[in-house]
Amino acid sequence: MAIIGIDLGTTNSLACVCQDGQIKLVPNALGQTLTPSVISIDENGDICVGAVAKERLVTHPSDTAASFKRYMGTEKTYMLAGRSFTPQELSSFVLRQLKEDAEHFLGEEVTEAVISVPAYFNDHQRYATREAGRLAGMRVERLVNEPSAAALAASRISRSGEGSYLIFDLGGGTLDVSVVDFFENVIEIIAVSGDNHLGGNDFDETIAHRFCEAVGIMYEELKENERASLLRMSERCKKELTSQKESVLTFGSEERTFTLTNMLLAESCQKLFDRISQAIKNVLRDSKRTINEIDEIVLVGGSSRMPVIFLFLQTFLGKSPCMIGSPDEIVAAGVGTYAGIKERKQEIRDLVLTDICPFTLGTNIVNHSDHERPIMSPIIERNSILPSSKTGYYTNAYDGQAHISIGVFQGESYYCEENVRLGNIEMDILPVRRGEAQIEVRFTYDINGILEVEVTDRYQNRTERVVVTCKTLRLSEQELKQRLQELNAYKLAPSGGIRTRLVLERGERLFAQLSGEERKEIAEVLQRIEESMREQNDQLIANRLREAEAIFDRLDDWKP
Ligand code: AMP
Numbered sequence: 001m002a003i004i005g006i007d008l009g010t011t012n013s014l015a016c017v018c019q020d021g022q023i024k025l026v027p028n029a030l031g032q033t034l035t036p037s038v039i040s041i042d043e044n045g046d047i048c049v050g051a052v053a054k055e056r057l058v059t060h061p062s063d064t065a066a067s068f069k070r071y072m073g074t075e076k077t078y079m080l081a082g083r084s085f086t087p088q089e090l091s092s093f094v095l096r097q098l099k100e101d102a103e104h105f106l107g108e109e110v111t112e113a114v115i116s117v118p119a120y121f122n123d124h125q126r127y128a129t130r131e132a133g134r135l136a137g138m139r140v141e142r143l144v145n146e147p148s149a150a151a152l153a154a155s156r157i158s159r160s161g162e163g164s165y166l167i168f169d170l171g172g173g174t175l176d177v178s179v180v181d182f183f184e185n186v187i188e189i190i191a192v193s194g195d196n197h198l199g200g201n202d203f204d205e206t207i208a209h210r211f212c213e214a215v216g217i218m219y220e221e222l223k224e225n226e227r228a229s230l231l232r233m234s235e236r237c238k239k240e241l242t243s244q245k246e247s248v249l250t251f252g253s254e255e256r257t258f259t260l261t262n263m264l265l266a267e268s269c270q271k272l273f274d275r276i277s278q279a280i281k282n283v284l285r286d287s288k289r290t291i292n293e294i295d296e297i298v299l300v301g302g303s304s305r306m307p308v309i310f311l312f313l314q315t316f317l318g319k320s321p322c323m324i325g326s327p328d329e330i331v332a333a334g335v336g337t338y339a340g341i342k343e344r345k346q347e348i349r350d351l352v353l354t355d356i357c358p359f360t361l362g363t364n365i366v367n368h369s370d371h372e373r374p375i376m377s378p379i380i381e382r383n384s385i386l387p388s389s390k391t392g393y394y395t396n397a398y399d400g401q402a403h404i405s406i407g408v409f410q411g412e413s414y415y416c417e418e419n420v421r422l423g424n425i426e427m428d429i430l431p432v433r434r435g436e437a438q439i440e441v442r443f444t445y446d447i448n449g450i451l452e453v454e455v456t457d458r459y460q461n462r463t464e465r466v467v468v469t470c471k472t473l474r475l476s477e478q479e480l481k482q483r484l485q486e487l488n489a490y491k492l493a494p495s496g497g498i499r500t501r502l503v504l505e506r507g508e509r510l511f512a513q514l515s516g517e518e519r520k521e522i523a524e525v526l527q528r529i530e531e532s533m534r535e536q537n538d539q540l541i542a543n544r545l546r547e548a549e550a551i552f553d554r555l556d557d558w559k560p
Contacts, residue, residue: 003112003343004102005335007149008091008129010069011172011302013037014329015098016336017106018343023156023336026102027327029495030502034328035098039090040064041081046493049097055505059512065090072132073124088128089487092135097492104495112139114339116331119145119178119192120358122410123450124467125465134480135487146300147178148187148353154298155182156337157324163295164190166283168313168321170276172302173199177279179287179294188354191286192385193279200235200303202272207234207260210268211249212244215256226252236557241265242305250411266308273312280316286383298319300330355386359443366397366417374416376409379443389444395473396429396437403428406441406455408468422451423468430459500541503529503548510555518555525551 004026005016012034015026025033032049040053041063048056056064065078068087077084099110105196113133117126126143133140147167155161162182169176178193181188208230212219222230230251237260240247246261266273284291297319303309304327313321324330341351360382364374379392396404405426409421429437438458445451451468475483493501507526525548532540 001109001111002102002106002541003114003339004099004110005144005149005332005337005339006095006098006113006115007146007332007335008069008094008117008132008329009037009099009171010067011037012328013098014332015095015102016332016339017102018336018340021340023153023333023340024105025332025336026098026099026255027104028101029104029498033332035094035101037069037091037094038064038066039068041083041092042488042493043135044493045081045490046491047093048493049094052493052498052502052505055502055509059505073122073126073128077460078492079098086128088132089135089483090131091129092487093490093492095132095136095138099138100492100495110138111302112141112339112342113213114142114144114335114342115140116146116149116335117143118174118176119147119189119356120176120194121361131475131480135484137484137488139288142338144335144338144353145189145355146229146331147180147189149331149338150298150300151180151182151187151334152337152351153330154296154322154324157333158296158298158322164289164293166280166291166294166297166317167300168280168297168304169194169300170309170465171199171301172303173197173201174278175199175279177283179283181222181288186352186354188385189356189383191283191290192356192358193286195275195279198272198279198302200238201231203238203265203269203303203306204231204234206269206272206440207237207265208247210238210260210264211251211256211258216254216260217252237307242307260309260444261354262307265306266311269308272286273316276312277316291317293317294319298330299323301327357384357386357388358382359410359444360412361422361443361451362409362419363392363394363441364409365394367415374407374413374415376411376419379441380445382412387444389442391440391442394437394439394441395435396432396439397434399434400431401429401434401437402431404439404455406439406453408443408451408453423466424452425455425464425466427455427457427462427464429457432459500529500545503545503552506552507548510552514555521551522555 007014014033017024027033029051030037035050035052035130038053040048040056042048053064057066063081066078068090071087077086102110105432115133117129129286130140150167165180167178167180174196175198179190181190209219233249233251237247237249241262246259249258280518299321357380360378361380362376362378367373367375380388380390407421408415408423409419410422413419440456442454453463453468454463456463507522511522529548532544
């Protein structure tokens, strides 16, 4: 009975195990370690997970869902094949697939998982992640923050071992920068910062704009499909610059071309670098560290492969970042290591992970110049180490005030309305003169991210207490069991013949996307594969699949 580590990502997910003291990424049925976090319900009512489901996003959009991690812990639901699913139910299918792949890899049953979550995930999102694990039939006792996992993996692979790490995680749509300390077997997140709207997509957009400028067309005037196509070409260009000196972008019927180099890309993305430097400055300031006190800068996330990012960090920080293995795999390697520790594998020593509260928690106070817009009064400041318990002292705003309403807010903005309201406590107080009431508001935030708020009126010695959780989003034990039974009725699509399935789905997707001669070519390729399948000739099937993959690769590279 094994424990596995899982990096449950927005775009891709990975599973990792500790076997004979070695950290190993688990290959899926296609032999790949990255499984796209995409779910589709097929014609048989089976659940497809990963690359096959990703192809179906285009051909069967109403039976397919992606990027559901963004909505974990919210009330959003997805309709798939006429049935409603929550983000955690969809995530549970991804987890179930990874569990099955790991069982196949290990040859034993997997009963427990350690799952990584972004450091900024709040209580609802963490709870939803645990629930997803349980719905996948696994125990999830521990969630590990992604930067802690990255630091753990880095410490084992890099020369530095224990030390202070700056974890720079640039994905498709978000940037997370964290300072993590690892000393004497204690991993401690010291501070986190970032930008929720900055990632690889912004670089694609900048390239697209730069292209339009260079060839004299207006980006805003492009049709939606033209824009999507230009962005796709821009992303390809960006990726080529990881291994090539220059990349040529061609777009539109008039063969407009533009040559992009890393130098030009760096120049064009100045605004994005300004935002990146702001996030780094924030995290260093919050952690009260200078860059000289950081032992290693660790690159995480697909976008940190860009040479312009490496160069920017090297120049801005005066220190070379290190890329440990693939930046897509480092978080998974970290949770896999932690799973190994949990299994009490002799090869890995015990380790303590501490958590922080990544955002400020506070209450509302009266804004005397604009009563409609209360001001945020912070009680637990962001980056406080958990568990944390702090008290704020308040008073009444006017003579004879008999009631107070204490809002509970999360966020960094000055005005409460710009922060997230987590809850409210209403309380009758003893009417006294303005400024004489003594109201104590205590926030206690525990290791599992659960916030308890206690309000005390010292005059009456009366206390009101609430636990701020969104109960409506949670399933009771009974509901969970019932849902588990319902979800178990869905079978994962069989993994035998998955490569054939992937090629067929890809062909269907390209058929839907292309037209004319290309469509004819695709139809012929698909027919040839089906023919070989009817003949049940394995050698012929393998040849036809290889032939189809080459043709589909060419068509996927097609320039509009
Ligand atoms: P993630 O969310 O970590 O999977 O990151 C996905 C992002 O990484 C997307 O914006 C990709 O365009 C980007 N990416 C992946 N590979 C590369 C590469 N070789 N060079 C530049 N960006 C890449």
